[in-house]
Amino acid sequence: MAARFEVYEGGDGWRWRLIAGNGENVASGQAYASKDGAKKGVDAVKRAAAEAEVTEA
Template sequence: MAAKFEVYEDKAGKFRFRLKAGNGEVVAQGEAYESKAGAVKGAEAVKRAAAEAEVHEV
């Protein structure tokens, strides 16, 4: 199974996204958004940025 973003409503009524690996493990999670559309846009922004991201050790 491929990785996927999930958009969900948290206990406080805010919307968040999480990225799940193919094995179902959560590997990233976004901040709280006021709307579902905001969370979707956040996930899309992470997806675009990650495609070009490099790993740096600090």
């Protein structure tokens, strides 16, 4: 199964989470006032990750 983003409504607003292929939650976002805001947050993460470098700490 491929990884997927889920957008859901929590107690404090709309949120997103990234679910790995094995079903584990590997990332999540802040609360947004709207579902559309959470979807825009997902889009921003997807764009940033596509250009991100891997570095050593």
